[in-house]
Amino acid sequence: MAVDEETVAQVAHLARLQIDENRVAEYAVEMSNVLALAETMNDINTDNVEPMAHPVHAVQRLRDDEVSESNNREAFQQCAPAVEEGYYLVPQVIE
């Protein structure tokens, strides 16, 4: 599968990545190469293979439903750029 420049821009947008427009063509080639590599796996018959959800063959351990955390707001908010009345402040997200 070949990745075109439009797809590169779209993927960058979804990941909120700023990319140099001059390098988009280059990225398109590199991403196409990576996908071509993965394509080789399509030659293998996987009809009877269960999709792997995790490389480790183990089952999820569960924890008891207990409140084990106390309020650490002050400590956490020390690394936030802006807080007010306990809220984290971010640039306005609706018009």
Add this chain to the structure above:
Amino acid sequence: MQWETVIGLEIHAQLATRSKIFSGSSTDFGAEPNTQANAVDLGMPGVLPVLNRQAVHMAIKFALATNAEIGRRSVFARKNYFYPDLPKGYQISQMSLPIVGRGEVEITMDDGSVKTVGLTRAHLEEDAGKSVHDAYAGQTGVDLNRAGTPLLEIVSEPDLRSAKEAVAYARKIHSIVRYIDICDGNMQEGSFRCDANVSVRIAGEEKLGTRAEIKNVNSFRFLERAINFEVERQIDIIEGGGEVVQETRLYDADKDETRSMRSKEEANDYRYFPDPDLLPVEVEQSLIDQLQQSLPELPESRKARFITDFELAEYDAGVLTADKATADFFEAAVEKSGASPKLASTWITGELFSRLNKAGLELGDSPVDAERFSGLLARMHDNTISGKIGKQILDQMWDSTDSADHIIESEGLKQISDSSEIEKMIDDVIAANPSQVEEYRGGKEKLLAFFVGQVMKASRGKANPAQLNELLKQKLNG
């Protein structure tokens, strides 16, 4: 043209666990902003989610209550999108292997008809935080207390054909999650949220029309109104030669309309993939058996039992069993009071409910509990008091902690069932109203109500109504 409405619902039920789905933070509602958001909930680097056992058990209980397949091996996936109330940049959810598969529920419509509605799936996921948009100039405030609260997203098949059916289905799911005690069902606080996928098509068409997803509906009444508005809007567009756009629309209860959420709808591309931080969840048969044992009697079977054991009408049995607290209250009231189920049913769904509605209270917060209510029913059952006095006593019980017996005693409200005493009052009334007596005897029989009223008044409402009626007729006719 004949149009057909097609609706599917996505219900998000917050699971009533003490702690979050992937962290040990509290899930209590209403705390100060961000005081219940720890490193996992904040999406700090290097943290790992650890799954809450109770959330898994609750999802399995839901599957058992809806005859649904149980995903014996389910997998968590990352749903990627950017929004400030989702600090990790992805929501941990389930995609191709959910914990609950296909199931079904029955809904009963007002006309008594029954319809089976298919459940597509239900999966576990984490809730996002909350954004406050208008409190800070040019900025959005983010509270992550809700982030990581466990949700069960329950997805229906597009089986619903009207707003009324959609509401009946939503109520049914609401009833089930409350019965099995996995969600408190509080729609105002957002613990039970409904999104509706609505489309229309010409009756008889196979192909589904383009749908709009309606969000922000926080009551059953608004759900019905939002769907009805949306159906009209879509029909108007198509009949006007236009095309419905697939989009998310918000319901505005104040204006009673839905409106587009974004001017430029961006195609969602969530790029789901299995979350490498979580291993697959496996459910053993022994756990399923154990949870099956722990399930209470469900609304359907309880309703059937109420009809058989208590000889209640289908409608009354439905009202009493829709909510577990009501059904429990009713059974306790019948048992403790010895009153007939019919009397208990009438008084609970009538007098008690109207007082609760007026006060804006849930049954669980009723000032008169089942114990005291039974005391009142018992005195009506044994004819110590009439229904009329019963209402007066219930009012007094509402504002005090007194028992019905205490109020009857202290206020002298015991019903007068002594014939001679009632007869004496009748004689006085007849003597005082000679012209009405003449008219009555001349054939104006509806004056009977006048005489009943007069004697009742003389007895200060305490005359036994059945006895009064009989004696009065004898006297007037004789």
